[in-house]
Amino acid sequence: MTPTPAIIESIITTEAPDGTVHIAPMGVIWREGHPVLAPFRPSTTLDNLTAQPFAVINHTDDVRVFAGCLTGRRDWPTRPADIVKGHVLADALSHQELEVEQREDDALRPRFHCRVVHEATHAPFRGFNRAQAAVIEAAILVSRLDMLEAAKIDREMTYLAIAVGKTAGPREQEAWEWLTARIKEHRGG
Numbered sequence: 001m002t003p004t005p006a007i008i009e010s011i012i013t014t015e016a017p018d019g020t021v022h023i024a025p026m027g028v029i030w031r032e033g034h035p036v037l038a039p040f041r042p043s044t045t046l047d048n049l050t051a052q053p054f055a056v057i058n059h060t061d062d063v064r065v066f067a068g069c070l071t072g073r074r075d076w077p078t079r080p081a082d083i084v085k086g087h088v089l090a091d092a093l094s095h096q097e098l099e100v101e102q103r104e105d106d107a108l109r110p111r112f113h114c115r116v117v118h119e120a121t122h123a124p125f126r127g128f129n130r131a132q133a134a135v136i137e138a139a140i141l142v143s144r145l146d147m148l149e150a151a152k153i154d155r156e157m158t159y160l161a162i163a164v165g166k167t168a169g170p171r172e173q174e175a176w177e178w179l180t181a182r183i184k185e186h187r188g189g
């Protein structure tokens with residue numbers, strides 16, 4: 001079996017009982033070829049996985065989806081999944097459709113052990129881009145604004161801005177601007 005890095009930052013789509021699509025960035029833990037989803041309490045992803053045992057892992061190089069979900073821009077186009085009751089990000093380079101096999105309960109972060117029931121590739125991986133990696137790191141900082149000290153956020157954003165300045169295209173630049181605006185807004189201006 002091909003070794004997989006332990007955690008792959010992905011876009012997870014789930015469906016609420018009323019059919020509403022929910023899109024959220026999540027780090028998928030890969031264990032011996034099986035994905036494990038670990039949504040914190042409380043979260044919509046947790047509620048949806050509890051209500052119906054399906055999800056889709058989407059892989060995209062449009063980092064605006066990561067930054068957008070953290071800054072109130074969740075309305076990304078999707079289409080119905082091929083096999084499971086779920087939804088695929090319209091621009092995904094590839095996706096994996098999951099069925100939950102086992103739920104491991106936890107007071108903070110329940111884990112959903114899943115099985116890949118279908119996967120498909122739609123476009124080639126075009127290579128690494130440092131600004132994309134920087135946007136993902138900044139999105140993680142933004143998801144922890146209430147937990148991290150301002151000085152740490154400033155230090156890390158200053159470093160990440162170098163890669164954005166040197167290597168971003170328009171999508172990465174736009175995602176970066178959404179995140180920096182969110183940090184400013186969090187500080188009251």
Ligand SMILES: Cc1cc2nc3c(=O)[nH]c(=O)nc-3n(C[C@H](O)[C@H](O)[C@H](O)COP(=O)(O)O)c2cc1C
Pocket residue numbers: 009010023024025026027028038039040041042043044045046066069070136139140143
């Ligand atoms: C790269 C990245 C990885 C994340 N991984 C997780 C995760 O594994 N579990 C989680 O609960 N939230 C994770 N988050 C934060 C969620 O995306 C965010 O809090 C989201 O709103 C989840 O809550 P929701 O399902 O209610 O939307 C991650 C955020 C980023 C940017």
